[in-house]
Amino acid sequence: MNKKTIEIITELDIITARKLGRNEAKRIGFDKVDQARITTAIGELAKNIFFYAQTGKIVIEETIREGIKGIAITSIDKGQGIGDVQKVLEGEHSPTSTGAGLPAVKRLVDSINIESEIGKGTIVKIVKWLS
Amino acid sequence: MQQLKKLYKQILSDYICNQNESDLYIGQNLIKQMIQKNVSPEDVISIHKQALEEFYGELPETVIHAYDFLIEVMVHYGLKVKEHQSLLVKQEEMRIEMDIAAQIQNQLLENEVPKTKCTDIGMISVPLRKMNGDYVHFKYDSANYLGVAVTDVVGKGVPAALCMSMVKYGLDTLEYANSNPSYVLEVLNQLIEKSVDDSMFVSLFYARYNLHSNIFTWSSAGHEPSLYYNAAEHTFYDLEAKGLLLGILPEVKYSQQELELKENDFIIIMTDGVTDFRKNEGFDAREKIKELALSFQHLNAQEMCNTIYQELLKLQDFKLYDDFTVVIIKKNKLF
Numbered sequence: 451m452n453k454k455t456i457e458i459i460t461e462l463d464i465i466t467a468r469k470l471g472r473n474e475a476k477r478i479g480f481d482k483v484d485q486a487r488i489t490t491a492i493g494e495l496a497k498n499i500f501f502y503a504q505t506g507k508i509v510i511e512e513t514i515r516e517g518i519k520g521i522a523i524t525s526i527d528k529g530q531g532i533g534d535v536q537k538v539l540e541g542e543h544s545p546t547s548t549g550a551g552l553p554a555v556k557r558l559v560d561s562i563n564i565e566s567e568i569g570k571g572t573i574v575k576i577v578k579w580l581s
Numbered sequence: 582m583q584q585l586k587k588l589y590k591q592i593l594s595d596y597i598c599n600q601n602e603s604d605l606y607i608g609q610n611l612i613k614q615m616i617q618k619n620v621s622p623e624d625v626i627s628i629h630k631q632a633l634e635e636f637y638g639e640l641p642e643t644v645i646h647a648y649d650f651l652i653e654v655m656v657h658y659g660l661k662v663k664e665h666q667s668l669l670v671k672q673e674e675m676r677i678e679m680d681i682a683a684q685i686q687n688q689l690l691e692n693e694v695p696k697t698k699c700t701d702i703g704m705i706s707v708p709l710r711k712m713n714g715d716y717v718h719f720k721y722d723s724a725n726y727l728g729v730a731v732t733d734v735v736g737k738g739v740p741a742a743l744c745m746s747m748v749k750y751g752l753d754t755l756e757y758a759n760s761n762p763s764y765v766l767e768v769l770n771q772l773i774e775k776s777v778d779d780s781m782f783v784s785l786f787y788a789r790y791n792l793h794s795n796i797f798t799w800s801s802a803g804h805e806p807s808l809y810y811n812a813a814e815h816t817f818y819d820l821e822a823k824g825l826l827l828g829i830l831p832e833v834k835y836s837q838q839e840l841e842l843k844e845n846d847f848i849i850i851m852t853d854g855v856t857d858f859r860k861n862e863g864f865d866a867r868e869k870i871k872e873l874a875l876s877f878q879h880l881n882a883q884e885m886c887n888t889i890y891q892e893l894l895k896l897q898d899f900k901l902y903d904d905f906t907v908v909i910i911k912k913n914k915l916f
Contacts, residue, residue, distance in 0.1 A: 483627045486653045490660065553667070554660040 453511040456496075464496040467508045471523065474510050478519050479580055487558040488521060488578055494551040495525040495574060503529025503571065513577060520560075520579040528571040535564045585615055589625075590632040597636070623655040679739075683711040686742050690749055694883075695721035699792055699913050700842075702729075703882030705890050706906040714741030715852045715906035716749060720758035727790040728758040730765070731908055733804065733852040735782040735826070741904075744781050748773070762787040762800035766824065766835040770802065773828035783827040786820075786850050788910075790842070795912065797848065800837040802827045805853045808871065810878075812845035817871050820848075847882070847911040849874060854903030855893065869896070874909075882909040 454474065456467040471492040475485045492508060499506035506527030513522040532538050538552055539562070552574065556562045559578040566572040588611055596604040615625065630648040634640055640648075690713070694702050706715050714736060720728035732748055734741035751772045755765055765787045773783055786804040790797050799807070803826035806819040824835045842848070849870065856866040870889060877888050886907050894901070 481627070482649055483623050483652055483656075486623060486649075486656045489653070490656045554664055557660065557663065558656070 453509060456508045456510075458496050458499040458506055458508060461500060464493060464500055467496045467510075468493050471508075471510050471521075474512065475521055478512055478521055480521070480578075484578065488523075491555045491558040491576055491578075492523055494555045495523065495576070498551055498574075499525060499527045499529070503527035506571070515579070518579050520577050522575065522577045524576075525574045526571070531568040531570055531572055532564065532566040533568055535566060538564070582618065582620070585611070585618065585620065586628050586631075589628050590635065593629070593632050594636060621656075622659050623652045626652050626655055679711050682739070682742070683708075686712055686746070689746055690716055692717060692719050695719050695727060697721065697727060697792060699795070700727065700790065701882040701911040701913055702727075703884070703886040703909045703911075704907070705886040706904070707890065707901065708904050709854070709901050710738050712739055712742035713904055714738070714745060715854065715904040716745045717906060717908055718749065718752045720752075720755075722758040725792055726758035727792060728760065728765075728787070729790070729850070729908060729910070730785055730787045731804070731850045731852065731906060732783055732785040733854070733904070733906070735784070736780075740781070744773075744777055744783065747776065748783055748785075759789065761837060762789055762798055763835040763837040766800050766802050766827065767833065770825075770827045770833050770835075771831060774831045777828055781828060784853070785827055788848070788850070790910065795842045796839050797842050797910075798837055798839040800824065800835050802833075802835060805851055805856060807851070808849040808867070808874070809840060810847050810849075810874065811843075812847075813843060842910075842912040844912055845878075847874070847878070847909055850908040850910075852904060852906040854901070854905045855907055858893075858897050858902050864896075866893070869893070882911045885909050885911075 454470050456463060456470060458464065458467065468489045472485055472489045475488040480488060492510070496508055499508070506525065506529070509524040509526070511522050513520045539556060540553070552562070552564070555574075555576060559576040561577045563575045564572065592604055592608050592611060595601070596608070612625075626648065630640075630645075694704050704717055706713060706717055708714070714734040716732045718730040718732070720726075730752055732745070734744045734748075736744075748769065751769045752765075755768060766785060769783075769785065773781075783802070784804040785802045786799065786807055787801075788797060788799040799820055799822075801820070801822035802824040806821045809818045809820050810816075811818065820838075822836065822838070825833050851870070855870070858864070858866060870893070873889050873892050874885065877885050880888065886909050889907055890905065893905075
């Protein structure tokens with residue numbers, strides 16, 4: 451399955467990531483509203499990288515589970531990391547860390563998974579299924 | 582969801598035909614149900630767009646783009662609204678915690694104005710925010726001496742309030758009302774210098790009043806000068822001192838001075854929040870306070886405090902800019 455990777459270095463890369471994500475969502479078969487949600491989620495992840503971790507990448511791929519297609523987006527950065535993932539998802543983060551905006555992203559997709567280590571970076575994986 | 586979609590389309594088509602007020606009202610009720618079912622704003626727009634496509638066939642391409650734009654923007658709008666709501670919830674939690682903290686502070690710092698035979702004492706202390714950075718402490722041994730400290734932590738709110746608790750316990754450990762004011766300042770200075778953050782300073786005016794000899798002895802650490810009214814001379818004097826703020830340097834020495842209070846004399850001790858307003862307009866608050874004190878000197882000390890507060894509040898358009906504290910000590914006529 452084809453996998454698209456976008457390095458986030460400049461602000462323009464945020465738009466590139468959104469564009470690729472939207473095309474992929476459309477190709478998989480998501481409707482307009484879900485396309486908008488997926489794109490917004492990708493935008494939030496890319497913004498987190500750009501503003502708080504300086505560099506990192508977004509990986510977009512199709513995924514399938516029990517015959518249902520979906521889209522998986524992974525954001526990988528080498529930023530400062532998140533101390534308490536649970537708190538971040540409940541919205542109790544400092545607004546200046548890579549955890550900003552994650553509670554919002556969580557509302558847009560079906561699942562979110564965060565792995566993070568202080569000082570080393572953060573990996574966020576989100577999935578949305580075709581309903 | 583399918584049900585709600587169908588209802589929406591029905592109500593919309595009715596409205597397009599008749600523009601009836603009742604259809605709008607039904608539409609409002611439908612939105613209520615949609616919110617309960619967690620239907621997001623972008624879903625509503627999508628339903629609306631689909632309905633139009635059903636009614637009129639293919640919409641013009643420009644209109645379709647416009648709807649897609651609206652859907653996109655509303656996804657983000659919905660997110661931001663939710664973020665905002667969760668901030669409001671958090672703010673409310675903090676407000677409740679602050680209320681509790683302020684209550685605890687009030688209990689900790691509560692200090693009754695002593696009643697003595699030969700003096701009349703009044704006090705008012707109003708915090709700008711919930712927690713007070715000013716504090717008034719009385720010591721009274723009922724026989725000989727009355728001690729009074731008026732303090733102001735440089736800074737406001739919670740940090741100032743936490744620092745103030747320590748000043749209070751410093752004053753408590755000094756126990757006796759007959760301590761020399763200069764000694765009180767030296768001890769407190771050491772305590773604050775050692776234990777409080779470098780950015781925290783405290784100004785303090787300490788006075789000891791000998792109830793037999795009527796000698797008023799005072800010392801000040803960087804505090805707003807108090808006012809002394811000599812009734813026989815009809816004159817106000819500033820009780821000025823060059824003492825350094827508490828907490829800047831260790832081992833600071835403070836000097837003390839004294840005066841004798843006679844019948845109808847009074848002393849006004851205040852914090853800089855009382856005098857520090859409208860300075861840029863060239864307004865002289867100290868002169869105003871003197872004027873007010875003179876015209877209300879027939880009142881008792883507490884009424885004088887209240888009146889001065891009310892009058893100064895009026896001059897600031899009923900909006901404090903700093904914690905506000907005034908203590909008035911009047912020599913009673915009876916003795």
